[in-house]
Amino acid sequence: MLRYVLLLVAVTGLATVGAYMEFEAYLDRPLPITSTVLLDVRPGSGMSQVAQQLAEQVSLTRPRLFTLWARYRGYDTRLRAGEYELVTGMSPRTALAHLMSGRSVQYPVTFIEGTTSRQALEALWQSSKLEVTLQGRSDEEILAALQSTFTSLEGALYPDTYFYTSGDTDLSILRRAAERLNDVLAEEWESRAPDLPYTDPYEALIMASIIEKESGLNSEREQIAGVFVRRLQMGMRLQSDPTVIYGIGSSYDGNIRRVDLDTATPYNTYRIDGLPPTPIAMAGRDALHAALHPSNDTFLYFVARGDGGHQFSNTLEEHNAAVRQFLLNRASSSSPNP
Numbered sequence: 288m289l290r291y292v293l294l295l296v297a298v299t300g301l302a303t304v305g306a307y308m309e310f311e312a313y314l315d316r317p318l319p320i321t322s323t324v325l326l327d328v329r330p331g332s333g334m335s336q337v338a339q340q341l342a343e344q345v346s347l348t349r350p351r352l353f354t355l356w357a358r359y360r361g362y363d364t365r366l367r368a369g370e371y372e373l374v375t376g377m378s379p380r381t382a383l384a385h386l387m388s389g390r391s392v393q394y395p396v397t398f399i400e401g402t403t404s405r406q407a408l409e410a411l412w413q414s415s416k417l418e419v420t421l422q423g424r425s426d427e428e429i430l431a432a433l434q435s436t437f438t439s440l441e442g443a444l445y446p447d448t449y450f451y452t453s454g455d456t457d458l459s460i461l462r463r464a465a466e467r468l469n470d471v472l473a474e475e476w477e478s479r480a481p482d483l484p485y486t487d488p489y490e491a492l493i494m495a496s497i498i499e500k501e502s503g504l505n506s507e508r509e510q511i512a513g514v515f516v517r518r519l520q521m522g523m524r525l526q527s528d529p530t531v532i533y534g535i536g537s538s539y540d541g542n543i544r545r546v547d548l549d550t551a552t553p554y555n556t557y558r559i560d561g562l563p564p565t566p567i568a569m570a571g572r573d574a575l576h577a578a579l580h581p582s583n584d585t586f587l588y589f590v591a592r593g594d595g596g597h598q599f600s601n602t603l604e605e606h607n608a609a610v611r612q613f614l615l616n617r618a619s620s621s622s623p624n625p
Contacts, residue, residue, distance in 0.1 A: 320373055324372070327453060330368040332366060334363035362387060366387060399446055400446040401446075417460075418456045441567065442570065444569055445464050445468035446571050449464065479579035480581070484520050492575070495570035498512050499571065500527075500568050501527060512577040515527070517587055518587060519562075530555065531543055534563075586601055588600040591613060
C-alpha cells in the first residue's frame with residue numbers, strides 16, 4: 288500500500304512540475320505579432336480587461352489564467368494607463384512588463400518661434416489623441432484656466448516641442464508651455480546686462496517678440512536688439528514693421544502701405560513711443576537672451592538686404608542709402624530677362 292502512495296505522490300509531483308514548466312513556457316512563448324500593434328490601456332483598466340484586450344488584439348491564449356497569475360504576482364496594481372506598442376517577439380511576460388513600464392506612445396506638438404499664441408492653439412487643437420477642453424474659449428478664459436498673471440495670451444507660451452500621451456488635455460500642454468516661458472524668462476532676466484531700458488521682465492518679453500519677428504538670421508539678433516535698445520534709450524520710436532502688421536490684424540494682405548504706417552494703433556511703433564502693450568509673437572530663448580544682452584555698437588537703423596540678413600547703419604543718411612540700394616536690387620532681380 289505504501290508503495291502505491293509513494294507512486295501517487297511522485298506522479299502528482301511530476302505533474303505539478305510539468306504544469307509549472309509548461310506555464311513558464313507559455314509566459315515566455317512569443318505572441319503571434321506580425322506587425323506593431325497599438326494597445327490602449329485606459330485609466331482605471333483592470334487586469335482582466337487588459338488580458339481580454341491582449342486576447343483580442345494579439346491572440347493571447349488562456350487570458351483568465353494569465354489574469355490570475357498577474358494578480359497573484361501583484362502586477363494588477365502596477366498597470367500604467369496609456370497607449371503601448373506591442374512588437375514582434377514579445378511574449379505574454381514581456382508584453383505585461385511593457386504595460387507596467389509607463390513607456391507609452393508619445394505624440395509631439397510644436398509651437399514655433401515667431402508665431403502667435405492663436406496659431407499655437409490651432410496647432411494644438413489639430414493634434415491627434417488629445418482631449419480638447421478649451422476650444423471656443425476667449426484668451427481671457429484661457430489665461431484664467433492657466434492661472435496666469437499675464438494680461439494677454441500673446442507671448443505667454445514658450446515655443447518648443449511638447450510631448451503628450453493619448454488622453455492628455457490641451458490645458459495640460461498649455462500649462463507646461465506657460466510654466467516653461469516663466470522659467471526661461473526668469474533665468475534670462477536674472478543674468479541680464481546692466482542699464483537696460485526695461486522696467487520689468489514683461490517689457491523684455493515684448494522686446495524679444497519684436498526681435499523674433501525682425502530676425503532672419505540668428506547671428507543678427509543681438510545687433511537688432513542693440514538698435515531697438517538704443518532707440519528706447521534715446522527716446523526714438525522703434526519703427527518696427529512687424530508691430531504695424533500685428534496691429535493691422537487679420538486684414539493684413541502681405542503689404543504695408545503708407546496709410547498703415549500713418550494709422551494709429553496701440554502696436555504701430557511708427558506712431559507710439561516706447562514698446563507696444565503686449566508681445567506680438569512667441570519668443571524663444573535666443574530672442575530673450577538678445578533682448579537682455581544687446582550688442583554694444585552704435586547702430587540705430589537696419590534694413591533687409593533680401594537674403595535674410597540686414598544692412599545696419601549709424602545715421603539716417605546711411606540708412607536711406609541702404610534702403611535705395613535694397614529697392615534697386617529688388618527691382619533688378621524682378622525685372623524680366625531681355
